[in-house]
Amino acid sequence: MRLFNLFFPPRPTSAAIAKERLKIVLAHERAGSQAPDFLPRLQKELIDVVGRYVEIRDDMIRVNLGKSGETSLLEINIEIEGAKAKATSAASAVPA
Amino acid sequence: MRGRARGREDLLAKVVVITSGKGGVGKTTSAAAFAAGLALRGHKTVVIDFDVGLRNLDLVMGCERRVVFDFINVINGDANLNQALIKDKRNENLFIFPTSQTRDKDALRREGVERVLEELKQQFDYIICDSPAGIEHGAVTALYFADSAIIVTNPEVSSVRDSDRIIGILASRSRRAERNEPPVELNLLLTRYDPGRVARGEMLTVDDVKEILSIPLLGVIPESESVLRASNTGTPVAFDEDSPAGRAYLDAVARFLGEQREMRFVQPERRGFLKVLFGRA
Numbered sequence: 001m002r003l004f005n006l007f008f009p010p011r012p013t014s015a016a017i018a019k020e021r022l023k024i025v026l027a028h029e030r031a032g033s034q035a036p037d038f039l040p041r042l043q044k045e046l047i048d049v050v051g052r053y054v055e056i057r058d059d060m061i062r063v064n065l066g067k068s069g070e071t072s073l074l075e076i077n078i079e080i081e082g083a084k085a086k087a088t089s090a091a092s093a094v095p096a
Numbered sequence: 097m098r099g100r101a102r103g104r105e106d107l108l109a110k111v112v113v114i115t116s117g118k119g120g121v122g123k124t125t126s127a128a129a130f131a132a133g134l135a136l137r138g139h140k141t142v143v144i145d146f147d148v149g150l151r152n153l154d155l156v157m158g159c160e161r162r163v164v165f166d167f168i169n170v171i172n173g174d175a176n177l178n179q180a181l182i183k184d185k186r187n188e189n190l191f192i193f194p195t196s197q198t199r200d201k202d203a204l205r206r207e208g209v210e211r212v213l214e215e216l217k218q219q220f221d222y223i224i225c226d227s228p229a230g231i232e233h234g235a236v237t238a239l240y241f242a243d244s245a246i247i248v249t250n251p252e253v254s255s256v257r258d259s260d261r262i263i264g265i266l267a268s269r270s271r272r273a274e275r276n277e278p279p280v281e282l283n284l285l286l287t288r289y290d291p292g293r294v295a296r297g298e299m300l301t302v303d304d305v306k307e308i309l310s311i312p313l314l315g316v317i318p319e320s321e322s323v324l325r326a327s328n329t330g331t332p333v334a335f336d337e338d339s340p341a342g343r344a345y346l347d348a349v350a351r352f353l354g355e356q357r358e359m360r361f362v363q364p365e366r367r368g369f370l371k372v373l374f375g376r377a
Contacts, residue, residue: 013297018253019304026260026308 039063046076054080109217112224113242113280115266117258119229121250122287125323125333127226128156129342130246132332133349135190139221142181145195146238147228148204154194157184158330168196171208177215186335191220204237213241231265240271244281246314246352250288251300259284259309283314285348290319291364302362315348317341318361 012020043063050056060079065072114127124147131143144167145153154160159182165175184190193216196203216223227238239245245266249259266280267273273280286305293299306313322339326332334349336342340361347357 015294015297015300015304018300019308022253022256022300022308025257029257029260030264 039065050078109220110222110243111213111241112222112244112246113227113239114224114246114248115227115235115239115262116248117231117262118255121248121255123248124152124156124226125327126248126285126287127224128153128332129334129345130349131190131224132334133346134222135187137349137353138189140189141222141224142191142193142216142220143224143226144193145226146234148195148234149200151195151197153192153226155330156327157192157332159192163194166194166196168199168203170212171205202233204234206237206240209237210241231261236269239266242270242280246283246285248285248287249305251286251305256305256308263309282311284309284311285314287317288319289316291362295364314351315344316359316362317344
């Protein structure tokens with residue numbers, strides 16, 4: 001039987017898959033629930049500011065508060081690849 | 097040892113919320129069964145329906161034709177408590193406090209709920225709050241004043257996830273949390289458990305759910321035909337002591353009261369010759 005399992009590893013049961021998926025999603029959500037509640041506001045304001053200069057969608061900015069060793073890290077990812085620069089109004093209103 | 101006999105001074109009434117986040121997992125069934133079980137053990141118990149607008153506890157308890165005044169009437173001062181409380185006809189220790197069918201959930205104002213609960217504490221040993229589903233106003237109001245929470249969970253991914261959310265809300269938004277008092281006591285009640293499917297690897301095991309949620313297990317209620325039969329007739333399933341689900345609820349109540357009881361109904365049932373022949377559980 002063991003030799004058989006070596007060549008044909010048994011497929012995990014659906015219950016085992018459920019357990020793994022739950023563990024992963026809950027680890028993620030529990031970490032998220034401890035995040036300070038200014039993050040969504042920060043993200044929204046960043047979208048407003050960056051949006052004055054380049055065209056940007058809500059999902060192109062990701063804000064994360066993480067830890068790297070001893071230091072807390074505020075990580076801001078702004079994806080602008082392929083985003084069109086806004087030439088007019090807002091950008092030109094700010095003197096260079 | 098009867099709750100009432102200890103006197104009101106040294107035994108403060110306990111507020112217990114039956115909650116889950118997800119709908120349809122058996123909150124009302126469990127609230128009715130649990131209240132009935134506590135009453136059977138001699139504790140004066142009231143079960144309150146917090147699901148404003150979607151009243152159902154009255155049906156499950158079989159007193160739908162006796163509702164005159166409701167929770168909202170009492171909160172608004174249109175009726176007093178004793179006009180609204182319905183005395184169960186099967187057990188003298190058991191009372192039902194129905195909710196309003198016509199108002200919306202915002203009618204449950206926190207100060208009003210607090211005043212009613214304080215008044216109930218003068219008369220009862222246990223106040224069982226049947227929470228609505230979700231994590232909105234109604235559900236948070238139902239758990240806000242709780243001393244103890246029973247988290248009703250099905251061995252299924254969405255139910256377990258929502259239970260985890262509710263556990264987080266109990267830990268952060270209950271009155272005990274806000275006042276930095278000892279936290280709400282948490283207990284897991286696993287319902288609709290099918291040991292046969294668990295054995296075949298088709299359903300999360302008791303231990304899986306316990307490990308993921310990491311709260312103490314109060315009981316496992318097996319999937320059972322008797323639950324639907326009980327709600328059909330408006331009888332709390334704990335009054336059906338011949339049914340596996342009824343016995344499982346009575347075990348859970350005993351554990352809640354501090355007794356040690358072995359977990360039953362977690363192993364697949366061996367089907368006897370007659371059962372196979374007649375195909376009845």
